[in-house]
């Protein structure tokens with residue numbers, strides 16, 4: 001695993017867990033009095049750096065980030081009360097709930113946070129707070145799909161046989177979506193639905209969301225499931241300009257726009273149970289939910305701001321209106337294990353022919 005430590009504008013990338021831990025802990029004990037906040041982040045550094053920079057400019061409080069793609073909850077648990085972590089940043093409400101359920105977080109009862117973040121996008125007991133929203137929509141071929149509306153349920157309709165592409169059913173983006181289907185329609189329905197979608201697959205699930213757009217572009221399939229922000233990442237990809245063509249081949253359809261709304265998930269934050277710099281961490285939480293930071297999120301990441309006073313970016317608005325499914329996000333945590341079991345049970349990732 002690669003772990004990146006960022007402290008005082010110095011970035012080091014090291015392999016393994018023991019070394020960066022020691023570095024962060026050592027840096028922290030001396031620095032606490034100077035006003036710092038320590039973050040364990042599953043979110044990539046380039047996504048949060050502009051926000052942290054703006055926070056430091058505004059408050060003078062420095063930020064230290066340990067980034068890892070996996071294992072941060074385990075690290076928090078292992079460190080216990082000696083942990084230097086103040087805040088945990090991650091994507092997916094399920095992961096935030098898991099951290100809460102594992103006893104790794106503490107509640108933050110804060111009027112500014114409650115005012116900025118709608119109830120649906122925060123933990124009822126104030127252990128975690130959403131910062132941005134993304135919707136899991138249908139990418140549809142502009143050339144071959146004429147309809148302008150769709151439901152998740154319809155993906156199991158045999159009319160799509162051999163026409164659907166999707167990444168692994170076990171990916172957190174998909175298990176979270178399936179968890180909402182279980183919450184709304186029950187386990188039996190969800191299993192039959194998954195079987196139906198599997199029967200409609202054009203190929204074995206593989207790749208990320210963008211690769212599904214690539215396969216629509218090349219004609220392998222007509223529709224796919226994908227997160228909204230990838231459409232912006234493809235449309236503006238100067239590094240890999242072929243992705244512009246992938247993005248240009250698709251149009252987003254917001255599923256269930258005419259009934260319960262489209263599945264949304266969040267990126268969010270939680271206060272670590274033993275946060276040593278709690279007051280500073282609360283300031284950062286409040287800042288990240290403020291209009292200033294939410295504007296940065298909206299433009300830099302092309303996610304939907306959770307703060308309703310802030311508009312999405314122009315490109316996001318150009319996709320049409322998002323009606324978010326109002327299902328409280330704690331349901332994702334509640335049903336995600338079951339969703340994962342169903343994916344295995346129907347052998348979703350084996351593809352259409354098994």
Ligand SMILES: [Fe+2]
Nearest residue numbers: 091209227230
């Ligand atoms: Fe993603």
